[in-house]
Amino acid sequence: MATVKPFLMFQDGNAQAALDLYFATFPDSGMLQVERYTQDGLGLAGTIKVAVFTLCGREFMCSDSPVKHNFSFTPSSSIFVEFDSVAELEHVFGILSKDGGVLMPLDNYGFSQRFGWINDRFGVSWQLNYAG
Structure with missing residues (x-):
């Protein structure tokens, strides 16, 4: 069976700060698993390579992109x-x-x-x- 999870891609190493805000704001929210970049990785050491977390009991995923993009989040997806x-x-x-x-x-x-x-x-x- 396939599963679906919304995925949030942060830039500039902001994923952890965003998750801290969301976890403090919404009930039944928290980190389920997280993998962080190491010194040998593509991203800045300590930033989130991939994380699975819940907001109000729903699962999401996120990462800190090591690649700089010419785009960010858009309100057309909310x-x-x-x-x-x-x-x-x-x-x-x-x-x-x-x-x-x-x-x-x-x-x-x-x-x-x-x-x-x-x-x-x-x-x-x-x-x-x-x-x-």
């Missing part, structure tokens, strides 16, 4: 998170939007009572929605 409370949504929106960019401020857009879309400081795009 992580959609539904919250059980407006207070929790607003709290996470505040954390993830700090030093990032707001694409759609928290508001009632008709399809949702409370919705916001942001890019965090690492460039990862998040759609945050109140499920009520």
